[in-house]
Amino acid sequence: MPYWDERFAAIAQEYPDVKTDQYHIDILTAHFVRHPDWIDVVVGSNLFGDILSDLGPACVGSIGIAPSANINPEREYPSMFEPVHGSAPDIAGKGVANPMAAMLAGVMMLEFLGQADAAVALEQAVLGVLAEGKVVTPDLGGTARTADVTEAVLGRLG
Numbered sequence: 001m002p003y004w005d006e007r008f009a010a011i012a013q014e015y016p017d018v019k020t021d022q023y024h025i026d027i028l029t030a031h032f033v034r035h036p037d038w039i040d041v042v043v044g045s046n047l048f049g050d051i052l053s054d055l056g057p058a059c060v061g062s063i064g065i066a067p068s069a070n071i072n073p074e075r076e077y078p079s080m081f082e083p084v085h086g087s088a089p090d091i092a093g094k095g096v097a098n099p100m101a102a103m104l105a106g107v108m109m110l111e112f113l114g115q116a117d118a119a120v121a122l123e124q125a126v127l128g129v130l131a132e133g134k135v136v137t138p139d140l141g142g143t144a145r146t147a148d149v150t151e152a153v154l155g156r157l158g
Contacts, residue, residue, distance in 0.1 A: 064098030067105035
């Protein structure tokens with residue numbers, strides 16, 4: 001994908017204080033597994049980004065906790081915030097989907113909209129429920145329903 005390689009290099013030159021690395025997708029997937037601490041932000045094509053956005057959270061337990069965003073920093077067009085897993089049609093309507101990724105996508109949206117206090121409150125509520133480990137959905141080894149997790153997070157928000 002030489003075009004995107006050229007675009008990446010051109011944009012990187014505009015931000016000399018930002019450290020960048022460039023990898024082929026095969027070795028980057030290995031780095032996701034072996035050295036996740038190396039990775040902060042990944043810029044990639046939709047195809048490779050989709051693969052990596054499933055791989056990363058799966059390595060730590062579940063894609064049900066990973067938020068994602070397509071951000072238009074110039075705000076010329078709408079930005080989009082959603083769970084990495086999308087709509088999960090295979091479990092739709094069963095009440096077992098983990099709502100945390102959607103909530104954390106909401107955190108990202110609140111941050112983008114300048115609502116820092118609300119973003120922090122929601123993130124702390126979600127992470128508190130997750131850390132407690134009592135109300136978790138099947139993807140994380142629990143038995144809680146989607147509504148149970150939602151109620152637990154809302155309870156922490158007051």
